[in-house]
Amino acid sequence: MKVFTLQLKNEGVTLTAYLPDSSSEMPHMSSRRAILVIPGGGYRMCSDREAEPVAFKFLAKGYAAFILRYSLCENAEFPKPLNDAEEALSVIRQNAAEWGVNPEKIAAIGFSAGGHLTAMLSVAGRERPNAQILGYPCILEKISDILAKPIPGADKLVDEKTPPAFIFASAEDNVVPIENSLKYAGVLDQHGIPFEMHIFQKGYHGFSTAEESVYDKDEHRAYNEDAAAWVDLCLRWLDKLFGRYV
Amino acid sequence: MKVFTLQLKNEGVTLTAYLPDSSSEMPHMSSRRAILVIPGGGYRMCSDREAEPVAFKFLAKGYAAFILRYSLCENAEFPKPLNDAEEALSVIRQNAAEWGVNPEKIAAIGFSAGGHLTAMLSVAGRERPNAQILGYPCILEKISDILAKPIPGADKLVDEKTPPAFIFASAEDNVVPIENSLKYAGVLDQHGIPFEMHIFQKGYHGFSTAEESVYDKDEHRAYNEDAAAWVDLCLRWLDKLFGRYV
């Protein structure tokens, strides 16, 4: 596997690529699905807990993976972060042949504020992903209070080019109210955009993969453990959406 | 196991009990969790596909099971079906000791119109279940169009005595719009009622357990298969809610 980091246009913005080795033994994997991982952190940081551990879940299913670290804090004013995400997608598609990626099978996954950015990329991006996966996403304009900069509501911008969505969250999330996911799903439904949504009762905000490798207290791990089911549910949903390699 | 059918008060209404044998080898199972199964069918019929195949999933996890066949067609006017469900719960609780059932660990599960009845029992019943499980439920008053009789909207009646809810459905359901589940979840959230909700993208209305045993065409089975995940998700959710036997 090759792992390397590209600097994107905006200051401090990077795209890290995880490209599995190609092999003459697996010729059908020479044009892989890809996942663009967009971590959360209130537009103030990009959480490591929502970066590599997530990318690895997709590597394990044969995906090429990319992690975007986007404009934060003072630089988080829209459309800057959106431009970062557009650029990331664009770079991946331009290098698709060289990197062994299928440019029409790229899903973006984002968490919390990163879920907002992923949704924005999906509803308003010049460049759009082929699927959007949103983990306990910030969606509504009114959630701006807890973020580094005010955000546009992604629910207001859904259009007919918006790709299918997979949403997961916990109902007891006390940082980003579940209303964000419910409203977004409602709007997707109104626009006829295919979606799947899994709301677990329990799960701390930021549960990521909800496994021991991201949670360091046993009571946290136990509280979150049922939410870990999103990973397999998501991979199966993508299998249906993207179809077989062979 | 004992299997027997009781006639309830209203004409043609029955409660069928499935009571696993007790055994001195498993003394901790002498007071079992119970499931009250309420099949759907537009208040015109009670679908067999949502009756025994569902009850068996719970028997397999140690539950006692009950199937309610309630007032239909001309007799479906509210509150008649609600009274049937209240009576069913009441009968189970009155016989709990004799039947080896824990009267405070009774979940009700309903599908489509039966999901409406389960929700009504949960929000407006004199007698309430300890958990409500709703499969692609009718909730909103405006869905009355497709039912035998007009129904009250369950979303308008949620109160502080409403038990925790587990909702599952498919986004592509073209009989009962997914709006029904989304709205109900929103109201539960506003009232602080714990809930979990799994909306699969695909699944025909009436997918029941989504397995081969209820679906007789291979393309139907394949279309529904991902939705089958609700069963294990639901059983785990109940495990957390009801706690251990030991």
Next chain:
Amino acid sequence: MKVFTLQLKNEGVTLTAYLPDSSSEMPHMSSRRAILVIPGGGYRMCSDREAEPVAFKFLAKGYAAFILRYSLCENAEFPKPLNDAEEALSVIRQNAAEWGVNPEKIAAIGFSAGGHLTAMLSVAGRERPNAQILGYPCILEKISDILAKPIPGADKLVDEKTPPAFIFASAEDNVVPIENSLKYAGVLDQHGIPFEMHIFQKGYHGFSTAEESVYDKDEHRAYNEDAAAWVDLCLRWLDKLFGRYV
């Protein structure tokens, strides 16, 4: 569902039938697969823990289920128990049409001493099941020491009519040494009989379904929990063997 118990020829021997209701909504289920459950108990008893909880796992997948309680203690001398099992199979097949059972898709499952009886039925029965499922089985003649009566070794009788086998056990079983399963698998392999075998490291002898409903101490449940995987593995194996309903 109909549940009823037949007296077989030998004294105290019974066959209990669990026949799901047929329905015009599920015409493809009018000729179901069947499972014959043969509990263990050292040929001294038939354990309830390996009776209904096991039958329910198969009911939940659309099978008709039967539990055999066979000749024990003073009456356990071979071939008496074998004759009981042959009679049970014969009764099921003779009544297959009436009971809604496919007479060529009947699997037998036995545990410990019941595993021995299931293996004997499979290698030496006048009437044979279409699949044998053996849980921590007694196989070897030398295990006779712990049983009510000496047994013939099932490993010595494997022939070309022996049906495919699914074996599960735990390596740490300190009652029936794992050698029993290993030797039996070796002989099946030599005779070209298809088999699958899952040996879990941990699991008390008699773990049955390895779930809370059969284990009443938390430390026992925790020790056994990984072994619970045999149920789904077995149901999938049978799916492949018996093919689709539709």
Next chain:
Amino acid sequence: MKVFTLQLKNEGVTLTAYLPDSSSEMPHMSSRRAILVIPGGGYRMCSDREAEPVAFKFLAKGYAAFILRYSLCENAEFPKPLNDAEEALSVIRQNAAEWGVNPEKIAAIGFSAGGHLTAMLSVAGRERPNAQILGYPCILEKISDILAKPIPGADKLVDEKTPPAFIFASAEDNVVPIENSLKYAGVLDQHGIPFEMHIFQKGYHGFSTAEESVYDKDEHRAYNEDAAAWVDLCLRWLDKLFGRYV
């Protein structure tokens, strides 16, 4: 993540490291479990299908991963490949602190000929892994016929320092007879070495992770699919063996 390749002592022998980034957000992961992946290929090649796709399954569960490409063909005479594996383990343990690896939680996993090498490392290595995972392994001396060089039988060398084993294979394997796994399990049992073994009925020799990403014909994927269960079974077994991070 850092990915880099070290040259080991013997000609053409390499160890490729996959080291996830450490993060102050996940301090409990600063000393990770590790997996040493030893691909198969008859001591004539190291199959890519049993290299990265396997390493990624463990990365996805929080492990650091290492792939060993060992002495082949003319250089495959024992103890050369064993020395390579010993050196690999030794290098990992010497760099454990720097690489963020727990030197006492290193499992080795090998496939086919690589399974032989993993077993040899476990029974006869100067340096031993903390767990051995063997996929459809060559074990017996008589399997030498199909390999580049004659091998010592690993079954004859099991000693009291041999670590716990997890074995998986398919009964229908027509390249490496299942006798290899059965015999090895029998010897482990005789020596009191903890083991778990999963023999699937179906699965082509070399099924690796048995997923679409390693199998490029749909009929192959379908034939192998049940064998894919080994991955989760193995990860759970290791969880029990190595205990919690927290």
